[in-house]
Amino acid sequence: MKILVTGGCGFIGSHIVDAYIKLGHEVIIADKRQANLLPYKNPSASYFQINLTKSKEINKLIEDEKPDVINHHAANISVTNSLEKPLNDANNITSVINLLEAAKKYKVKKIIFASSAGAIYSEDKTLPFTEKTQPFPITPYGVSKLAGEYYIKAYSKICGIKYVILRYSNVYGPRQNNKNKSVISIFIENIINGKRLTINNNGDQTRDFIFVSDLVYANVLALKYDINNCFNISSQTETSIKDLSKKIKGMFNSEIKIKYKKMKSIEQNRSYISNKKALKELKWKPKVTLKQGLIETVKWYERNFKN
Ligand SMILES: NC(=O)c1ccc[n+]([C@@H]2O[C@H](COP(=O)([O-])OP(=O)(O)OC[C@H]3O[C@@H](n4cnc5c(N)ncnc54)[C@H](O)[C@@H]3O)[C@@H](O)[C@H]2O)c1
Incomplete structure (x- = not known):
């Protein structure tokens, strides 16, 4: 199969590229980043430095390469930036429309989003969140992601393109040292650099962490899954930020101090996301426990960032 992975130079996209190549697929990548500087550039993939907001460029790539499937991971992902510069997130929407227009023109069969x-x-009234929970994004980034879902569903009606939408919980793992680090990468980096950890408020807020290889597996299954559908991809396990900090400190036997910072924030208090539908219908299952995933992530940081 010929697959276009957008955002294939980024954290999650690069792991998906490696997995698709390993399975014998032909992979092309569209990313606005320079691939030559990537330490994990895959020599078997073809890289095209393209900004998806430029319709001509992405149109030409799809016309020339004619992929069977688009796996769309390119996006501005920083929630902080999203609140400061909400127009940047409109680029996420423009990118989806440009891709779908080209997909319609050149008859791409499927999109994974x-x-x-x-x-x-x-809203955290009824937990865990399921795919039936009424979406209610409260940041421009969240609005751009939900809008992307709606555009894909609309284009599926317009031109018949098939889709699988994967709604990830908090992803972590090796290579996540982008500008938009997760709390896990920030804690690990701080401990390695001897800096104290800062936790917002009392640290009782929870997140649902999912290791990147589990997510990659969902993207592999999505290639063969033949029904238009949307799945949460999560561990369905709540971990408080306070507990997370203890776990990571424990792995380093670190005595590093934690500063609890009182702040007004729009961040969710609890994030607990059901994965039942993906288990039942996509036949997906998370395999990596938080403990195993943290060990892998710490090893990667130590290999790459410890002097
Ligand atoms: N990291 C998470 O916890 C998480 C959670 C839920 C969903 N997601 C989604 O997964 C996807 C990948 O996230 P990530 O953590 O790997 O982020 P990342 O920043 O590491 O990767 C995103 C890649 O997209 C590229 N990109 C951004 N805008 C582009 C554009 N207009 N044209 C071309 N390339 C562009 C960037 O250069 C980057 O290489 C995103 O769509 C994000 O919304 C991530």
Whole structure:
């Protein structure tokens, strides 16, 4: 199969590229980043430095390469930036429309879309969040992800393109040292650099962490899954930020101090995301426990960032 992975130079996209190549697929990548500087550039993939907001460029790539499937992971992902510069997130929407227009013109069969469970569910009255929970994004980033889902569903009606939407919870793992680090990568980096950890408020807020290889497996299954559908991809396990900090400190036997910072924030208090539908219908299952995933992530940081 010929697959276009957008955002294939990024944290999650690069792991998906490796997995698809390993399975024998032909992979092309569209990313606005320079691939040559990537330490994990895959020599068997073809890289195209393209900004998806430029319709001509992405149109030409799809016309020339004619992929069977688009796996769409390119996006501005920073919630902080999203609140400061909300127009940047409009680029996420423009990118989806440009891709879908080209897909319609050149008859791409399927699109797999990286959406965000953490960003589109926001009311924590009925937990865990399921795919039936009414989405209510409270950041421009979340709105852009949900809008992407709706555009994909609309284009599926318009031109028949098939889709699988994957709503990820909080993803972590090796290679996550982008500008938009997760709390896990920030804690690990701080401990390695001897800096204290800062936790917002009392640290009782929870997140649902999912290791990147589990997510990659969902993207592999999505290639063969033949029904238009949307799945939460999560561990369905709540971990408080306070507990997380203890776990990571424990792995380093670190005595490093934690500063609890009182702040007004729009962040969710609890994030607990059901994965039952993916288990039943996609036949997916998370395999990596938080403990195992943290060990892998710490090893990667130590290999790459410890002097
Ligand atoms: N990291 C998470 O916890 C998480 C959770 C839910 C959903 N997601 C989604 O997964 C996807 C990948 O996230 P990530 O953590 O790997 O982020 P990342 O920042 O590491 O990767 C995103 C990649 O997209 C590229 N990109 C951004 N805008 C582009 C554009 N207009 N044109 C071309 N390339 C562009 C960037 O250069 C980068 O290489 C995103 O769509 C994000 O919304 C991530």
